[in-house]
Amino acid sequence: MFWILQRNFFNAQAFERLQDELQARGTPHAVVDLRMRDRLPLAIETVPELDIDGPVFVLGSSSLGQAARRKGWAPGYFDQGLDYRELLQHYADRMLNADAVVAPLDQAYWWRTRERLFVRPADDHKAFTGQVMHREDFESWRERVLALQRSGAWQALGGDDLVVLASPKDIHAEYRFHVVAHRVVTGSQYRLGRQSCLDARVDPRVRDYAQACVDTWSPNPAFCLDIADTPQGLKVLEINAINSSGFYASDLGRLVRAIDALDPEHESREHHEPEGSTP
Known part of the structure; x- marks a missing residue:
């Protein structure tokens, strides 16, 4: 899998962590800048020409996703099933x-x-x-x-x-899970009450709930699922495009391995991780 990363989209520390993981695995990747074709709000942003043979995964804005689609990069950018009406239809009472x-x-x-x-x-x-x-x-x-x-x-x-x-809801804590191939591969708490709180230690009950939601419905081969812990129990907050979502304290090694495994050539070489391991 060839990764294309948009510069200055993610915070600098997270971007550095991701690049370190890609380099450690020897995963080919490139960092690109989006350029405005015209100085107009609706101008199409362009990316440099890259000579890539094989599957491509992009991380950055939806504009980079549109560029990936125009260039025929696949799997590229996952943006299907993100309309809130679909979440209400499939998750029903699980929704916050x-x-x-x-x-x-x-x-x-x-x-x-x-x-x-x-x-x-x-x-x-x-x-x-x-x-x-x-x-x-x-x-x-x-x-x-x-x-x-x-x-x-x-x-x-x-x-x-x-x-x-x-209606407004009370929320105790919020979590983000990265889902790839119908499996929660890593996750992080990112809010406690109204305060930012990044913690890679995720209560297994929250992770299990996230996986149960994934088993009910997955809009894409890869996406981010946000879960809220509330006075009424665990609830689905929203789904986001995995290509444009923050990592928080998630295990980026697990994420990179899971995305690379979407490429059958990598999948055949990967060792299977033990079931039930925490993200």
Whole structure:
């Protein structure tokens, strides 16, 4: 597997850890910069020409994923099944926001007259950051977005874009798991309460829950699954493209081995890791 890494996308320490793992394994890789073809918001970003023969995996922005698709690099970038509606359909009551309503922004009138509501994009492009908003703040923000659209100004979010509306939830801790070939291969706690807290030591019950969710449905051969520990038990927060997701304290050696194993030539040479080992 040939890896292509986008420079300055991940934090410097994580990027260095990843490069160290790739070099230790002798995995071929290249670091690229995305360049704007024009100084326009919708310009297509380009990557340098690379002479690559065989499977390619990219790590970076969705723009790098689009470039990979244009160049025919495979497996490239995994971005199927990331629409929030699919998560609600497949994970149902496992979802933290199982009560969510998905609607276009211009039709997202205040739901159930709640004073506070959690709002996030329905797709994985993250046009805005998911957050809890008061009713007045949400209505004011929505009107500003729609007014900008009516003015003809370019913006990442428009009235026809889908948003998720749900009641606010209490969360004790949050975890990220890297899933490859229907298997949780590594994971990390990344939040405790409202504070950032990176910890590679993941409670086996959380990992087992993540694997149970994966066994229920996997949108891609590789993806990231975020799990929340809540007063109502463990719940699915969201799924993200593995190519663009932060590593936190995950074991990058395990991740590199798992991605390389998607290449049949590498798979035949890999030693099988013991079942039940913690990420």
